[in-house]
Amino acid sequence: xxxxxxxxxxxxxxxxxxxxxxxxxxxxxxxxxxxxxxxxxxxxxxxxxxxxxxxxxxxxxxxxxxxxxxxxxxxxxxxxxxxxxxxxxxxxxxxxxxxxxxxxxxxxxxxxxxxxxxxxxxxxxxxxxxxxxxxxxxxxxxxxxxxxxxxxxxxxxxxxxxxxxxxxxxxxxxxxxxxxxxxxxxxxxxxxxxxxxxxxxxxxxxxxxxxxxxxxxxxxxxxxxxxxxxxxxxxxxxxxxxxxxx
Numbered sequence: 001x002x003x004x005x006x007x008x009x010x011x012x013x014x015x016x017x018x019x020x021x022x023x024x025x026x027x028x029x030x031x032x033x034x035x036x037x038x039x040x041x042x043x044x045x046x047x048x049x050x051x052x053x054x055x056x057x058x059x060x061x062x063x064x065x066x067x068x069x070x071x072x073x074x075x076x077x078x079x080x081x082x083x084x085x086x087x088x089x090x091x092x093x094x095x096x097x098x099x100x101x102x103x104x105x106x107x108x109x110x111x112x113x114x115x116x117x118x119x120x121x122x123x124x125x126x127x128x129x130x131x132x133x134x135x136x137x138x139x140x141x142x143x144x145x146x147x148x149x150x151x152x153x154x155x156x157x158x159x160x161x162x163x164x165x166x167x168x169x170x171x172x173x174x175x176x177x178x179x180x181x182x183x184x185x186x187x188x189x190x191x192x193x194x195x196x197x198x199x200x201x202x203x204x205x206x207x208x209x210x211x212x213x214x215x216x217x218x219x220x221x222x223x224x225x226x227x228x229x230x231x232x233x234x235x236x237x238x239x240x241x242x243x244x245x246x
Contacts (some may be wrong), residue, residue: 001090002172004177007062008033011166015040018061019131025063026127036169058114058165062176065127070120072188073128075226078195080116080130083176085198088113090159092172099200102148102219102228102244111139111153114219132172136163140165142173148207148245173209183210187207188224196222201246205231210240215239219232 003009015021015037022035026122037059062080082099087104089095097109104116117131139152153162156162183191196202199222207216208228215237217230227238 001174003170004174005032005175007177009036009169009173010034011036011169012038014041016040016041018059019129019130022061022063022127022129022131023121026065026121026129029063029065029127029163032062034059034060034062034169034173036165038165054084054138056165058132058168059168060132060165060172061125062130062132063121064130068133070078070124071225073120074118075188075191076128076183077116077118077128078191078222078226079179079217080104080132080176081106082191082198083172083179084116084132084134086175086179087168087172090175091163092155092159092166096160097158098198100195100198101200102222104227105240106134108153108155109159112149112150113139113153113155113158114206121195135170136165136168149243150246167206177193177218179205183212189227192222192224192226203243204246208239209245210239210242215242 017040018037019036029211039055040059084106085098088098099107101107106114111136114134121127121130132226135152135154135215137154138155139154142151200217206217206233207214207221215230216231217232220229220231223238230237
């Protein structure tokens with residue numbers, strides 16, 4: 001796929017984390033920029049958790065300066081999820097086994113193959129860093145993930161397709177640009193519909209956990225604000241942020 005003309009690109013042989021690099025360079029950028037780290041020495045996931053990133057896997061961040069309100073900016077986790085889905089489908093030749101797990105994971109054959117981490121840089125009107133990690137060739141040992149979490153898988157093991165990180169970025173950048181254009185032009189509604197069409201475990205009983213609190217119920221939908229909506233024994237509950245367990 002052609003590289004989207006309005007996006008910058010930098011490839012680093014080694015970096016502590018691509019989100020940290022995004023924070024360092026954001027103020028110098030004239031437009032959105034992708035940062036690919038071929039090796040990360042301090043990769044991290046949601047809630048500050050360590051993220052395993054062996055050589056050959058994918059670690060990149062898109063840093064951009066959105067103009068919307070913070071609640072709308074946060075919806076780009078859905079934009080990024082769809083772009084990843086499109087990228088996997090394009091590079092492996094199939095969407096079989098792919099699904100999207102609220103709020104920001106991509107599943108392949110029921111295992112976690114990719115994760116997304118959104119971070120704000122520089123306050124309310126600052127930049128947004130969209131960090132993306134993909135298990136292209138290797139997945140962490142299942143013992144490294146918490147109990148009941150979705151087990152990690154790799155693209156290579158599940159599909160037999162070997163993809164180089166820069167080739168993955170080239171396709172992802174174009175897929176993201178297309179999904180971003182739709183989001184900016186038409187709002188969240190088309191993105192929400194597309195995401196729900198690819199959602200994992202919709203209509204099934206799941207558990208959403210926030211710290212020491214948890215809610216178990218039937219996954220009904222994602223609402224217009226991006227909240228997870230569960231049907232529980234106490235009624236419908238909308239959840240803004242949580243870890244989801246199946």
